[in-house]
Amino acid sequence: MSWLKRWRRARVLRQSAIDPLLWRAIVARYPFTRALSDAELARLHELVILFLHEKSVHGAGGMAVRDEVRVAIAVQACILILNLGLDYYRGWVEVIVYPDEFVAEYDYVDEAGVTHHVEEAMSGESWERGPVVVSWADVQEAGTGQGYNVVIHEFAHKLDMLNGEPNGYPPLHAGMQRPAWAAAFTAAYEDFCRKVDGGLEAGIDEYAAESPAEFFAVVSEAFFESPGIVAGTYPDVYAQLTQFYRQDTAARPDPQPVRVPEPATS
Ligand SMILES: [Zn+2]
Numbered sequence: 001m002s003w004l005k006r007w008r009r010a011r012v013l014r015q016s017a018i019d020p021l022l023w024r025a026i027v028a029r030y031p032f033t034r035a036l037s038d039a040e041l042a043r044l045h046e047l048v049i050l051f052l053h054e055k056s057v058h059g060a061g062g063m064a065v066r067d068e069v070r071v072a073i074a075v076q077a078c079i080l081i082l083n084l085g086l087d088y089y090r091g092w093v094e095v096i097v098y099p100d101e102f103v104a105e106y107d108y109v110d111e112a113g114v115t116h117h118v119e120e121a122m123s124g125e126s127w128e129r130g131p132v133v134v135s136w137a138d139v140q141e142a143g144t145g146q147g148y149n150v151v152i153h154e155f156a157h158k159l160d161m162l163n164g165e166p167n168g169y170p171p172l173h174a175g176m177q178r179p180a181w182a183a184a185f186t187a188a189y190e191d192f193c194r195k196v197d198g199g200l201e202a203g204i205d206e207y208a209a210e211s212p213a214e215f216f217a218v219v220s221e222a223f224f225e226s227p228g229i230v231a232g233t234y235p236d237v238y239a240q241l242t243q244f245y246r247q248d249t250a251a252r253p254d255p256q257p258v259r260v261p262e263p264a265t266s
Contacts, residue, residue: 030143044075056094061098132154147225153220173246
């Protein structure tokens with residue numbers, strides 16, 4: 001990172017703040033933030049401030065973007081890059097929030113050369129070098145330990161797209177082996193598709209069977225929301241994800257119980 005960028009970020013950190021009560025409420029909302037150490041939480045706090053300074057979060061479809069919305073989205077987006085840094089979200093600035101599912105319209109040409117117009121209800125979407133789009137109703141379903149997290153899902157696609165089209169192969173760090181990644185993910189993806197075809201419950205959202213790109217995004221959701229399931233079901237994938245995210249989510253202590261604020265006594 002250039003000294004100028006470091007200097008600018010240091011100044012942003014000095015001059016920006018998040019309402020401490022709001023911060024505590026958001027951190028209490030998710031098992032993956034309740035499991036963080038104080039040092040990790042401090043790092044997440046800095047990342048969230050920088051994220052909100054460098055990205056623009058705005059509403060569409062009548063959505064009013066309150067501070068709660070901005071911080072909740074930033075916290076979940078930044079858990080992926082806790083040990084990677086904000087530059088992993090380079091090359092784009094916009095996060096668009098709809099109140100609920102939104103309709104994506106696109107055209108595609110089939111094998112016979114016929115153009116089809118498709119309208120599809122979406123809970124989230126990531127554009128290569130473009131915005132991340134999420135439905136606030138779906139964002140609020142995160143943190144239940146069910147493995148579902150639309151923000152983590154869409155931002156995992158963003159990491160995947162750092163080296164082009166999303167395909168389940170994000171840029172790996174020095175020391176990671178591409179064949180090991182490919183072997184772990186290919187075997188797990190094939191096993192997962194067999195389980196889904198056979199109607200077996202794999203503990204991971206069936207949407208992961210759509211494509212290797214969706215498998216990476218869905219397994220990333222589970223890696224943070226319910227890491228024990230990924231570690232137990234696909235240990236090789238889990239091992240690759242710990243190297244990629246530089247976090248050992250299943251080894252963290254059980255999430256702190258939610259602390260309900262003491263009622264005022266006077
Ligand atoms: Zn996806």
